[in-house]
Amino acid sequence: MRSSALTLIPALLLLLCSGQVVAGGSFADGFDYPADATYVGSDSCLDCHEEVADLYAHTPHSVELAPLVPGGNATSCEACHGPGSLHVDDEEVDSIINAEMLRGMDDNQRDDMCLQCHNTQHVGWSGGPHQGTGISCADCHADQIHFKVEAKPANAFRNESEFCIQCHTSQVTDFRLPFRHRVLEDQIMCGDCHDPHNGFPTNTWNGLNETCLGCHTEMAGPFVFEHDGVQSEDCTTCHKPHGSTHDKMLITDGNTLCLQCHYESSFNADDSWELAETNHGGLLINEARCFDCHTEIHGSNVAPSFRDQ
Ligand code: HEC
Ligand code: HEC
Ligand code: HEC
Ligand code: HEC
Ligand code: HEC
Ligand code: HEC
Ligand code: HEC
Ligand code: HEC
Ligand code: HEC
Numbered sequence: 580m581r582s583s584a585l586t587l588i589p590a591l592l593l594l595l596c597s598g599q600v601v602a603g604g605s606f607a608d609g610f611d612y613p614a615d616a617t618y619v620g621s622d623s624c625l626d627c628h629e630e631v632a633d634l635y636a637h638t639p640h641s642v643e644l645a646p647l648v649p650g651g652n653a654t655s656c657e658a659c660h661g662p663g664s665l666h667v668d669d670e671e672v673d674s675i676i677n678a679e680m681l682r683g684m685d686d687n688q689r690d691d692m693c694l695q696c697h698n699t700q701h702v703g704w705s706g707g708p709h710q711g712t713g714i715s716c717a718d719c720h721a722d723q724i725h726f727k728v729e730a731k732p733a734n735a736f737r738n739e740s741e742f743c744i745q746c747h748t749s750q751v752t753d754f755r756l757p758f759r760h761r762v763l764e765d766q767i768m769c770g771d772c773h774d775p776h777n778g779f780p781t782n783t784w785n786g787l788n789e790t791c792l793g794c795h796t797e798m799a800g801p802f803v804f805e806h807d808g809v810q811s812e813d814c815t816t817c818h819k820p821h822g823s824t825h826d827k828m829l830i831t832d833g834n835t836l837c838l839q840c841h842y843e844s845s846f847n848a849d850d851s852w853e854l855a856e857t858n859h860g861g862l863l864i865n866e867a868r869c870f871d872c873h874t875e876i877h878g879s880n881v882a883p884s885f886r887d888q
């Protein structure tokens with residue numbers, strides 16, 4: 580055993596790591612196991628823990644495939660349970676990173692357990708929607724692990740949206756609104772817009788818009804007359820992304836939609852309403868909406884005022 584005076588050090592190390600595996604350190608360093616233990620290879624675990632090994636046999640984490648922690652010596656079982664040289668001889672629970680120690684992990688350690696190998700591009704965890712929420716890799720990938728978590732893995736559901744909804748119950752209400760993306764009807768999936776590991780891409784015009792424009796190509800332009808209110812803003816300035824009570828999933832069907840920005844307009848005593856150069860006093864009668872006339876609101880090849888004539 581490491582001296583008990585040193586037990587605070589792992590906790591301190593973790594604080595410094597703050598969710599990222601530090602080069603040179605390892606996941607195992609966060610635990611209090613015998614300091615003189617070394618890595619022996621996970622083949623040796625098979626001798627006595629065949630049932631556990633069987634659970635991994637059909638995954639990329641199996642003893643047979645022996646995935647190696649990049650820059651370290653640990654493979655498979657030892658990646659999470661630490662070096663096993665002493666334990667394979669004495670068979671003691673305290674000579675290895677045991678279940679009780681692992682049950683005491685904090686959120687960062689839970690992430691690091693997987694990120695020690697998966698800190699790659701397709702899992703850009705930091706900045707993704709679940710980092711720091713208490714939801715960790717294993718909560719969604721229970722088909723890859725041999726310990727209990729609350730959520731069922733994706734392959735236990737009919738489709739990916741139902742998998743997400745097991746936790747995100749409050750979003751279901753959005754998708755029952757009259758104007759919506761048809762997620763509950765299987766025409767589009769949560770994952771068409773969200774990556775559970777990564778945030779919206781940021782390398783383009785606007786990561787969020789790029790996601791929308793992947794399907795709504797007709798809004799992408801380029802247009803002869805671009806609308807700055809679309810080009811320099813998120814689609815969500817005007818649209819609810821999940822669903823809305825308003826036609827076209829607008830955030831409101833009133834003219835406040837446009838007046839968020841076009842507040843240069845002013846009501847005058849003589850009932851004229853100047854919008855830039857044009858008096859809208861006579862135009863905004865009978866509950867006319869801005870986009871009844873300015874129909875090409877995402878951009879136009881015809882008119883700078885985004886009217887279709
Ligand atoms: C020679 C047999 C043997 C070998 C080889 C062996 N173990 Fe064990 N292991 C045991 C026994 C027996 C226990 C249960 C000890 C107890 O409950 O007191 C145990 C307990 C454990 C525990 C703790 C379980 C708990 O309830 O906390 C872990 C984790 C573990 N082994 C992992 C490994 C790993 C990883 C390897 C390979 C590096 C390995 N074992 C190799 C016999 C073995
Ligand atoms: C990705 C990390 C990870 C890998 C890989 C892993 N374990 Fe575990 N193991 C855990 C965690 C976490 C727990 C305890 C969790 C709990 O009980 O809540 C655990 C629990 C155990 C236990 C005690 C409970 C039980 O299921 O009997 C044994 C024994 C064990 N592991 C052996 C192994 C062996 C052998 C391998 C390799 C075939 C292995 N583990 C691979 C993370 C891992
Ligand atoms: C020792 C290194 C290592 C650790 C630790 C590890 N993985 Fe993996 N994992 C791999 C490798 C290697 C692959 C196969 C190549 C790939 O998909 O990146 C893989 C593949 C996967 C896959 C894809 C499965 C498939 O069938 O395509 C999932 C999901 C996954 N790992 C989840 C996890 C989770 C969750 C954890 C933590 C509980 C974890 N991994 C810990 C190395 C590791
Ligand atoms: C909120 C749920 C969720 C969380 C949390 C999560 N994943 Fe995933 N992951 C998924 C879904 C959904 C897929 C795609 C469907 C599938 O293959 O299961 C996936 C796919 C993967 C794959 C296969 C990727 C590929 O390109 O084939 C790997 C590897 C993976 N996840 C690793 C991780 C790791 C590591 C973590 C933690 C850092 C993590 N996941 C956290 C839901 C999640
Ligand atoms: C195991 C439960 C669980 C599963 C499964 C799950 N999530 Fe989450 N998710 C959470 C929790 C908890 C949060 C943080 C609290 C919140 O914002 O709801 C979160 C946060 C998010 C956020 C960020 C919310 C914000 O306010 O910024 C998005 C987006 C998200 N999840 C999408 C998904 C998608 C897409 C899936 C399916 C691939 C999924 N989640 C599966 C539990 C889960
Ligand atoms: C058409 C694209 C799209 C689909 C499909 C979609 N989302 Fe979203 N979702 C978004 C956008 C855009 C946001 C707002 C993000 C922002 O403003 O940063 C969002 C926000 C969220 C949030 C944050 C809280 C909230 O409600 O605003 C959660 C959680 C979430 N989505 C989960 C889900 C789940 C679960 C599904 C599937 C059942 C899903 N989303 C389907 C685009 C989508
Ligand atoms: C996020 C802010 C924003 C929102 C919301 C917005 N716009 Fe704009 N709009 C602009 C900006 C910025 C310009 C460029 C102004 C300029 O060139 O003077 C512009 C230009 C225009 C023009 C062309 C003006 C000209 O002088 O040629 C029209 C017409 C217009 N918007 C109508 C609308 C309508 C109708 C709506 C509601 C559906 C709307 N806008 C919502 C920011 C916005
Ligand atoms: C300035 C407000 C505004 C912004 C920003 C905006 N839209 Fe719209 N969008 C509208 C209005 C208003 C309508 C309804 C037009 C109508 O009914 O004639 C609409 C309609 C739509 C429609 C339905 C078209 C149809 O013919 O049924 C789609 C799809 C759409 N928008 C996608 C997007 C996407 C994608 C983005 C981001 C690139 C975006 N919108 C940004 C105001 C906006
Ligand atoms: C995977 C493809 C896909 C993505 C990504 C996508 N949409 Fe859609 N969107 C659709 C489809 C399909 C419809 C038609 C829905 C229907 O009528 O059943 C639609 C309809 C719409 C409508 C019109 C709704 C109505 O009431 O007529 C708007 C507005 C819209 N999407 C905005 C967005 C925004 C904003 C985003 C990004 C947050 C986005 N979409 C991302 C596929 C997509």
Ligand code: HEC
Nearest residue numbers: 834837838841854855856857862863867868869872884886
């Ligand atoms: C009944 C039709 C109608 C309605 C409703 C309407 N407009 Fe206009 N708008 C016009 C016409 C006509 C012009 C003059 C430009 C042209 O001839 O194309 C114009 C011009 C504009 C211009 C450009 C001003 C300039 O002279 O360069 C802006 C900005 C504008 N409108 C915003 C709005 C906003 C915001 C609303 C809602 C509060 C709105 N419009 C409602 C018909 C309308």
